[in-house]
Amino acid sequence: xxxxLFISASCLALLWLIVHLIAGGRQIIAxxxxxxxxxxxxxxxxxxxxxxxxxxxxxxxxxxxxxxxxHDQVFAMVGIGLxxxxxxxxxxMQIALRDSFFDLPQGWLFLPVALLGIAGLVI
Numbered sequence: 452x453x454x455x456l457f458i459s460a461s462c463l464a465l466l467w468l469i470v471h472l473i474a475g476g477r478q479i480i481a482x483x484x485x486x487x488x489x490x491x492x493x494x495x496x497x498x499x500x501x502x503x504x505x506x507x508x509x510x511x512x513x514x515x516x517x518x519x520x521x522h523d524q525v526f527a528m529v530g531i532g533l534x535x536x537x538x539x540x541x542x543x544m545q546i547a548l549r550d551s552f553f554d555l556p557q558g559w560l561f562l563p564v565a566l567l568g569i570a571g572l573v574i
Contacts, residue, residue, distance in 0.1 A: 452571075452574050453518075453519075453527075453571040453572070453574060454519045454521070454571075456567050456568070456570050456571035456574065457515045457516070457518040457519035457527055457530075457567075457568065457571045458515075458516070458519040459567050460515040460530060460534070460564050460565075460567035460568045460571065461512045461513075461515035461516040461519060461530075462512075463563060463564050463567065464508060464511040464512035464515060464530075464534065464561075464564050465512045467508055467560050467561065467564070468505065468508040468509055468512060470560075471504065471505060471508055472505060475501060475504075479497070479501065480497070480498060480501055483497050483498070484498075507533060507537075508537075510533065511530050511533040511534055511537075511561075511564065514526040514527070514529045514530040514533070515527065515530040515564075515568060518530065518568075518571065524572060527568050527571055527572055528572070530564075530568050531565050531568040531569055531572070534561045534562075534564040534565035534568060535561075535565040537557070537558060537561035537564075538558050538559070538561040538562040538564075538565055539558070540558060541555070541557045541558015541559065541560075541561065542558035542559060542562075543558070544558065545558060545559075
């Protein structure tokens with residue numbers, strides 16, 4: 452059962468990576484490159500952070516995949532830590548910024564990833 456839950460967490464993280472790459476590219480990165488008022492350091496830092504985020508989401512999927520293959524459960528714990536961190540920071544920022552779910556849903560998307568990982572460790 453834990454393998455199915457870890458595979459589910461991995462696949463869901465991969466889905467969010469695809470969404471991040473497509474939607475993030477169109478809605479965040481492309482418009483940022485078109486704003487001449489942004490100093491290059493701001494635009495370049497945003498682009499760098501977007502790539503860091505891509506790598507972190509991929510790493511989340513990868514460690515859950517390794518956990519599903521029967522490797523040490525520490526991989527699942529790392530995945531849970533990453534997904535839970537994304538959820539806490541994302542939801543916390545949404546609340547702090549008083550933004551709507553539709554404008555800033557990212558944190559909520561990782562909550563089920565973390566919960567699937569936790570369920571995989573517990574069940």
